[in-house]
Amino acid sequence: MIGGDAAGMSAASQARRLKGPGELEVVAFERGHFTSFSACGIPYWVGGDVPERDQLIARTPEEHRARDIDLRMRTEVTEIDVDRGRVRARDLDSGAESWTSYDKLVIATGARPIRPDMPGADAPGVHGVQNLDDGQALLDTLARTRGRRAVVVGAGYIGVEMAEALINRGYEVTVVNRGSEPMSTLDPDMGRLVHEAMEGMGITMVNDAEVTKLLTGEDGWVRAVATEDGEYPADVVVLGIGVRPETTLAKAAGLPLGKHGGLLTDLAMRVRGHENIWAGGDCVEVLDLVSGQERHIALGTHANKHGQVIGSNVGGGYATFPGVVGTAVSKVCDLEIARTGLREKDARRVGLQFETVTIESTSRAGYYPGASLMTVKMLAERRTGRLLGVQIVGREGAGKRVDVAAVALTAGMTVEQMTALDLGYAPPFSPVWDPVLVAARKAAKTVGQHP
Amino acid sequence: MIGGDAAGMSAASQARRLKGPGELEVVAFERGHFTSFSACGIPYWVGGDVPERDQLIARTPEEHRARDIDLRMRTEVTEIDVDRGRVRARDLDSGAESWTSYDKLVIATGARPIRPDMPGADAPGVHGVQNLDDGQALLDTLARTRGRRAVVVGAGYIGVEMAEALINRGYEVTVVNRGSEPMSTLDPDMGRLVHEAMEGMGITMVNDAEVTKLLTGEDGWVRAVATEDGEYPADVVVLGIGVRPETTLAKAAGLPLGKHGGLLTDLAMRVRGHENIWAGGDCVEVLDLVSGQERHIALGTHANKHGQVIGSNVGGGYATFPGVVGTAVSKVCDLEIARTGLREKDARRVGLQFETVTIESTSRAGYYPGASLMTVKMLAERRTGRLLGVQIVGREGAGKRVDVAAVALTAGMTVEQMTALDLGYAPPFSPVWDPVLVAARKAAKTVGQHP
Secondary structure, three states: OEOOOHHHHHHHHHHHHHOOOOOOOOEEEEOOOOOOEOHHHHHHHHOOOOOOHHHHEOOOHHHHHHOOOEEEEOEEEEEEEOOOOEEEEEEOOOOOEEEEEOOOEEEOOOEEEOOOOOOOOOOOOEEOOOOHHHHHHHHHHHHHOOOOEEEEEOOOHHHHHHHHHHHHOOOEEEEEOOOOOOOOOOOHHHHHHHHHHHHHOOOEEEOOOOEEEEEEOOOOOEEEEEEOOOEEEOOEEEEOOOEEEOOHHHHHOOOOEOOOOOEOEOOOOEEOOOOOEEEOHHHEOEEEOOOOOEEOOOOHHHHHHHHHHHHHHHOOOOOOOOOEOOOEEEEEOOEEEEEEEOOHHHHHHOOOOEEEEEEEEEOOOOOOOOOOEEEEEEEEEOOOOEEEEEEEEEOOOOHHHHHHHHHHHHOOOEHHHHOOOOOOOOOOOOOOOOHHHHHHHHHHHHHHOOO | OEOOOHHHHHHHHHHHHHOOOOOOOOEEEEOOOOOOEOHHHHHHHHOOOOOOHHHHEOOOHHHHHHOOOEEEEOEEEEEEEOOOOEEEEEEOOOOOEEEEEOOOEEEOOOEEEOOOOOOOOOOOOEEOOOOHHHHHHHHHHHHHOOOOEEEEEOOOHHHHHHHHHHHHOOOEEEEEOOOOOOOOOOOHHHHHHHHHHHHHOOOEEEOOOOEEEEEEOOOOOEEEEEEOOOEEEOOEEEEOOOEEEOOHHHHHOOOOEOOOOOEOEOOOOEEOOOOOEEEOHHHEOEEEOOOOOEEOOOOHHHHHHHHHHHHHHHOOOOOOOOOEOOOEEEEEOOEEEEEEEOOHHHHHHOOOOEEEEEEEEEOOOOOOOOOOEEEEEEEEEOOOOEEEEEEEEEOOOOHHHHHHHHHHHHOOOEHHHHOOOOOOOOOOOOOOOOHHHHHHHHHHHHHHOOO
């Protein structure tokens, strides 16, 4: 296994479960200091909701080794020799290099954060939040800086979650965002709701703003974020611009990459055209079951599933990963944000024609204490009425409602079929028509009106 | 429309939406004082979470009349004359009777509570909670009684919700239950978890106890609930034994009833064999899509759906109600209880062979504040691996997770297919493997091991 995080170590563990040490030797290379950690949890550690770094570690190197996995920490694979079935690895501390041969190879090299190539991007006080070392470095900076002004660059999941973390730490937070609205994984009309809610939390939102450079003070520390139109003073800057598949090794080895730069696999997570090489996690592209095209989605839950599938196959069993529907859920303070399936522009890009509807409803029966408003947007294909996507923005109880739509998408349901779904109802849990059903009813009506 | 609650008035409203007053005359008979009220909300009104009765009324008689519905309150239909297409109705205040003819008839007569035929069942201090008048009478009793001992007879949804309501009102609550565990809509092993949690809330649980009579004091008021084995002192008694379809009129008219005493309809909610009579809500039986047999389920969310479907068809449109999967969710204080599909005994009864698995997981990532334990039980068919049912007992975030299983059941998914479901993941919302997926993985493994 190349890579000791979610996909690699899930694969290692699952393969080990199926085949004992006498049958299968499992070697895993990890260039970092940690294994099997929750990158998704870093914003909550930085924000103070999770007090200790080690709570984010699902399984330590020692725990993996106790299960007969030959785990080589701080060891970076520098070359894959596909023809001879071997990898070259360097011990990052000693610098020693050696070749290790394999019968089966698993590539789980993850993703790397997009670091803008601009002046000041490496200045002290500028932080990414990709791994636990990054998180610790940011926490050290927060402990050290006197000023309380934070600028977050990027308004995707990481950006909005880091905005919450910094608010929780008592910072004045500005989010500088290239798009017209935050959360570009939503359509702009739904992103607008996030925008307004974040402003309501006291966060300064700067949209349509391309960062041109990071300005530093005399001491070399970052002091402001500059865009074409303005300067935003900063005592700390967090970069949350997104990630790209880390496929440098794979590319050098001639393995097939998709248009997003991720490895291409078959349904068993085997690298296409290679009998004995598997790949999973943030370094691969996945099939989007709604659009029928590959996407790159860096998300721990997919990486874990890939690892399970790969480990089963490597261990002599059988499993497949059929694809994704693009479900994601996030929050900023008490605002919950969820999406699944296609946005308007995704649908257009793949040639689908559709209707959209947007409804407002509540998380519980309107009369029940704590009922909160949520907005549900739904896309349905013209003529067939097939569900294409759902986006939800609301407060408590909004986010996980997207799961109903995720299953319906997987099953290829029409919005008309969805109107009859037998969802759990009781006043503390839902209005008598669940918000997803209200949207489905309206969508079904709209599709029916345009034959 | 016979009946002015969820099914009847939804049908009336939907028919009116499709056809104006010049095209369709809509007459609705309601024998009670209210229309379109939330019976499911009564426990929360009694418990004080909902301060005002009128909050439970979705639409008043005046609001219905303003939409050109000829609503006749306090008017009870006493006979359906199918041959001549007319109903006889009595004004309950004046006693006057008259016939009204119809082109299309909608029967939405609801359900009636099972009142035990035993001494003392009608004594003052003994209450059902079927309608708003019942709720008000119970509140009046609670305001009047000095004692603080309440006995709830029955431990289904109404029973456990009323236990919560009475706890909230400061009563010492005893729940006397005929079954071996509370919540007989769950398998007993899951009901056991509810039992233990309710005892942890200070509720006295008496299981395997058939009530034989209600004892009254010298003033005629109830003073205790007697079973074969004991006596439970009570200042107030709430009966939550369940309901039966109210189909006296339909039966007298010769309309087809099923084995649970409910009207039998086709997919358009038309009474079988009758071109111009529809029925919906608590007075009908519904097709269980998992077992393939009819069931009786009294639940507002189904009644509303039936009303929509009937109204569409009566109004000249087209809609169907394909059936249910038996989803229900409830809570007792902070304990959430949910189920969908078949219990073990349901599956056996219809000839299905299955495997069961039970897992424990958490509502959020284990390290995230507020993560709470939940237990998920899953039934999957032998050989095919088709999902048959899910039961969940846990705290915050447990209940509505059943919706994922409800959609999967509707789509006929196997537990293996479910393991790949793309459910929303972020640490505040779910562990990296959602509890439903953890159960599906274990179920898939179990089914696979028994070929």
